[in-house]
Amino acid sequence: MYLFSQNIYTPNGFQEGYLKIEEGKILGILDEVMPTENIVDYGEHVIIPGFIDIHLHGWATGSFCFEGDQQSLKKMSKGLVKEGVTSYLATSDVAAIHEIKSQLAEGKKFIDKWNAEQGAEVLGFHLEGPFISKEYKGMLKEEYCKDPSIDLLDEFIEIAGDNYIKLMTLAPELPGAKELIKHANSKDIQISVGHSAAEFEDIKALKDYGLGGFTHTFSGMRGFHHRRLGVAGAAMYFDDMYAEFAKQTGQTVKPEAFELMYKIKGKEKIILSTDCVGLARVKEPFYHYIRKCKFIPDGDNIKLVYDDNKEEILSKDDYEKVKDLELSYIKSVRNVVKNVNATISDIIKMACENPAKYIGVDDKKGSIEIGKDADLLVIDEDWNIIDTFVRGVLQET
């Protein structure tokens, strides 16, 4: 199959040509092909790599963190391709250990059976905790916050399968963190500092053992003060560490705070994610303090009760309705484009190349290059998604 476009974005810039795809792989960009070939002509539309979301608990009609079954991942994968995400890390929450284990076991089964007809690819897992700070737990549950344990991590790895846990969010000030970081590093698990009360000096002392970046930067971490720089100060200070930013709604992080970090670190060290949870799938009533709304499960429906007593009832399985409960990846990208005047190249760094590099899948994901997976988006100049391909398979969008 060939996809023609005047604007195919490669690491060497835009190219015009015929993108050759076979067996889910990118084989090259050709200047000419025989008209008898299978060609899709996208004209001026731009072909870019698909987005990689390294921090995603749930999306729209499915929630890995709330439901934790294969069905939830199936629904997420189907929905995500509509929003530009072609691969992601199924992200666990701080929960009871047996729940995390069950999620990993179910997740592994889904991954092992997955094929590209099913939508976005699960690249593995991101463990958001359980080794995080009670003080900076945010909306997570205190009773499940644990001190670092190599044994427990090994149990998780055993269940998830070798090399399936790609990323872990950790509070490095907790006792035993240093040993855990070293151990995780030896297992090729990337570590992000997050939900952390760490001091700047803790991070300085531990970063070279394997702290690669920061989870939802600025949120859930000790803030910046000029005599106590905290985790936020470390995120601003250390040039070689990545700052993951969850969806840019402007609610949790003001656009100017994002812009400031963009100025400090540049596109090279920022990773865009969503941290969506699949709010429609909560299992018990859940109050969201930023949105000032209570989410109450009610059979096949989800009931929303706002602080001002306004109510709304949505069907849990109605994708078009529930998708607007959280900002999607593509909508977050549009906000970033607007807020920092980002170019296509800037976005691809932050949404494709950096996350791929960060979790060690850049040998097959994150850019349009020969031999890599044909995970592609066709977009127009306003960042509307025309088509999505996962491993060369056209998705239903």
Next chain:
Amino acid sequence: MYLFSQNIYTPNGFQEGYLKIEEGKILGILDEVMPTENIVDYGEHVIIPGFIDIHLHGWATGSFCFEGDQQSLKKMSKGLVKEGVTSYLATSDVAAIHEIKSQLAEGKKFIDKWNAEQGAEVLGFHLEGPFISKEYKGMLKEEYCKDPSIDLLDEFIEIAGDNYIKLMTLAPELPGAKELIKHANSKDIQISVGHSAAEFEDIKALKDYGLGGFTHTFSGMRGFHHRRLGVAGAAMYFDDMYAEFAKQTGQTVKPEAFELMYKIKGKEKIILSTDCVGLARVKEPFYHYIRKCKFIPDGDNIKLVYDDNKEEILSKDDYEKVKDLELSYIKSVRNVVKNVNATISDIIKMACENPAKYIGVDDKKGSIEIGKDADLLVIDEDWNIIDTFVRGVLQET
């Protein structure tokens, strides 16, 4: 007179030559002069412009803010040249209105009679307040914090003389600030935001009326939070505003916090100052919460009582003793050199060119250029001061 050096720092870089000085002015750099001329040969030593301290209340044996008389400025000027400062703004404190007025009147008399034999030149005044925030008053006195008043500013201008007030520190969130900023702007008075509880949005709304920068950045201002960026966030965010940093002791602002700002704003928008007060000259017992020490005046002496009950007694007029009560300009410069690996060129930006531009005296100060005042330092490679010239007059150092 000619000063020869292999390393004369000009805005075009280093030059070797004979720096020609006549009647206090720089007349050029010559390749050759007649050996019969009056030549001082500095060899490899570097000639740079003198430092300009725009935020200085007192130094060593004199204090403009505590004593407020001509004698205090005389002593300050004599001492400052030993520390590399060739000109400064006599900086008032938040004090009773009649005290500020008296200080301005005395200061004006000193300026009008001053000649270069007397040491560092007073370029005018910096009013640190009285229009500042009670919430962020720091070590200043709450009862003297006032709401902005154009009438009062006009009274100050009347006393100080036209164009003598060069800079004012203001809390722009106070009622009437906008009108005051406009008025000050029309009088060529630069405004720094400081001792301020302002929101980021206040500064955004008012900056184009004439807010040029920030006083002792990070200290005495609303801090940074990612949903409430505050004054510190504005200082980091607005590229066109200057950040003044008081002496870099590492106590009030951690070296890494300075380094972060240096990374964000670059040398182009940072101004080094000292904010020294002349601690030996306090008029009443004064507790310094950063130094954890009480300064108690005792006739001709000053008694220091530390939190751990250690005591020390110094003669108020013993320059060599009292100068070490505060970090001098040159010592602060050495810390900056060490902390951010600053070059001579970087320091000259922050200590000479930027402050001159900021307070509008760059037509005669801040760089070695034809027609400018011969305010010069001769330094060695370790930032030791060999000689200081004020308007071409060699100072006693």
